[in-house]
Amino acid sequence: MSAISPVSLSRDELRRRGSESDPAPARIIHLGLGHFFRAHQAWYTAHAADADGWGIAAFTGRGPKLAAELTEQDCLFTLVERGAAADRLEVVTSVVEARSGSDVHRLVEMAADPAVAIVTLTVTENGYRLTAEGAPDLDDADVLADRDDLRSGGWGARTVLGRLLCILAARRAAEAGPIAIVSCDNIPRNGVFVERGVTAFARDIGAGLAEWVDRNVSFVSTSVDRITPHIPDAPQAVADAGWIDRSTVITEPFADWVLAGEFPAGRPAWETAGARFVDDIESWENRKLWLLNGAHTILAVAGLPRGLLTVAEAIADPTCRALVEDFWDEAVQCLPAGTEHVRYRDQLVERFSNPRIVHQLTQIAADTTVKVQFRFASVAERTVAAGRRAFCSARAFGAWIDWVVARPTSPDPRADDIAEAAASDDPVVALIRIVSPSLAASEPFVSEVRAARG
Structure with missing residues (x-):
């Protein structure tokens, strides 16, 4: 035609x-x-x-x-x-x-x-x-x-x-x-x-x-x-x-x-x-929400401070790629047994790496607070409840906290809550509490986030 x-x-x-x-x-x-x-x-x-x-x-x-x-x-x-x-x-x-x-x-x-x-x-x-x-x-x-x-x-x-x-x-x-x-x-x-x-x-x-x-x-x-x-x-x-x-x-x-x-x-x-x-939709939506959307948010909050602009650039960065892969390893343990994820992860890397889909990290970085609630916190809560160490989710949280503290003007409907939390005596606990009170009450998880920052 x-x-x-x-x-x-x-x-x-x-x-x-x-x-x-x-x-x-x-x-x-x-x-x-x-x-x-x-x-x-x-x-x-x-x-x-x-x-x-x-x-x-x-x-x-x-x-x-x-x-x-x-x-x-x-x-x-x-x-x-x-x-x-x-x-x-x-x-x-x-x-x-x-x-x-x-x-x-x-x-x-x-x-x-x-x-x-x-x-x-x-x-x-x-x-x-x-x-x-x-x-x-x-x-x-x-x-x-x-x-x-x-x-x-x-x-x-x-x-x-x-x-x-x-x-x-x-x-x-x-x-x-x-x-x-x-x-x-x-x-x-x-x-x-x-x-x-x-x-x-x-x-x-x-x-x-x-x-x-x-x-x-x-x-x-x-x-x-x-x-x-x-x-x-x-x-x-x-x-x-x-x-x-x-x-x-x-x-x-x-x-x-x-x-x-x-x-x-x-x-x-x-x-x-x-x-x-x-x-039952739960395993399918969690697979997509945690692995695709969770990875997108990690790439945005970790990639933008490194001067990266697109998803393709961020997934090619060894540090960002490792953060994503580690988070995926932790997230798939929270999926029901038998949920296919190996091929899906391979497909995601291929999709993210497509340089002709110019997906700007600044678009993904908007409204991060509610995204973190569904994409990071739900994995961390399940991991902690299962008695496992939520180290990789904590690293994702640390990257998010570094981002919202350093970029207070990034669009977010909960910007006032973020500003108040960031100015508190303990901003790490206060920021975690915005998206998950139960994780904020978990001293081992909070310690992991503190160690992961920066």
């Missing part, structure tokens, strides 16, 4: 080239229109055997810019699978609507349609605005405003929680039937996590909404895996494909998706695109 003069990407042009039929009906709502969603859930849906029956209406998390850009090109975009030696390009057709997250009218309209069967989400750990106990953060002004709107019969949709409750309240009012909510993020047991937050918010809103949610909504847990860094200078003209594309996504060739849960109103045949459906 080469062209001397690229043309604007559109469904008419795709049909002219004989490569696309009419758009699929919109049966999936997605919250969080962004690069990872388009490289992962949209890609899997486009590759499903029944893709012609499952279109996605995607809503942005913030402003309308990306939705407007996609709409101008009929919601089509070019996915560039960037291997170490060459690129593979394809046009993804599964997104059939792109909307601003503030378009509550369309969100509610779709939710009331019985044909809509699924809500998927790609949200950061902090994006749910839940407390450590999993309850809605009512100290957050937007969460509080959404609750008050929904209590009074309005549509509060400033936050992810508010938009989810808008969807569910509208579906209940229209008697549109059951629906599945599918969380695609890096939180352990993410389906359970979101269910707890949504149910608590529904209970706070009242009017029997929580009881309806309990009877009609399924919360699906997933493990998602595809490195898709945000590359600001991604090519706007994908000349090799013959397109002018303002919304190109660059990702790696590897992709993995594991799901556990029910789909009471149906789902695409994602398994035909390579997804796996399992009864």
Whole structure:
């Protein structure tokens, strides 16, 4: 598909080239229109055997810019699978609507349609605005405003929680039937996590909404895996494909998706695109969370002070590589017996080493506090509970503490807590306590962290 003069990407042009039929009906709502969603859930849906029956209406998390850009090109975009030696390009057709997250009218309209069967989400750990106990953060002004709107019969949709409750309240009012909510993020047991937050918010809103949610909504847990860094200078003209594309996504060739849960109103045949459906998600999500995401955080907090800029540079550095390998050795001891990790680790090193996936360490270094809680602390807590020495997790903690103390301006929603802890009489204990009170109370672990610093 080469062209001397690229043309604007559109469904008419795709049909002219004989490569696309009419758009699929919109049966999936997605919250969080962004690069990872388009490289992962949209890609899997486009590759499903029944893709012609499952279109996605995607809503942005913030402003309308990306939705407007996609709409101008009929919601089509070019996915560039960037291997170490060459690129593979394809046009993804599964997104059939792109909307601003503030378009509550369309969100509610779709939710009331019985044909809509699924809500998927790609949200950061902090994006749910839940407390450590999993309850809605009512100290957050937007969460509080959404609750008050929904209590009074309005549509509060400033936050992810508010938009989810808008969807569910509208579906209940229209008697549109059951629906599945599918969380695609890096939180352990993410389906359970979101269910707890949504149910608590529904209970706070009242009017029997929580009881309806309990009877009609399924919360699906997933493990998602595809490195898709945000590359600001991604090519706007994908000349090799013959397109002018303002919304190109660059990702790696590897992709993995594991799901556990029910789909009471149906789902695409994602398994035909390579997804796996399992009864218990925990071992899969922990393998990915600890080995991939944990390694990413180690490479960021250890690599940036050494003047390294990308994941590829950091994994090639002997000190950073040793920190990762040692942490992996400790983490795999916390996985259930029989969980495959040898091949996965080899694949990770290969993926991290791809110099053409320019994954900036500064992107990974943002919001480290909540990442450390799920990626380091959970390994250390399990190791200590098993009576083993958590030496490698302590080294990861030491690198993180050195980073947050030396870089107080790095973006983090818990920056005030970090600053207060760093200024305390014992900053090591105080910083550990932010992410794990039990580890802060373990003198042997604290001693390991002290020794590991620097």
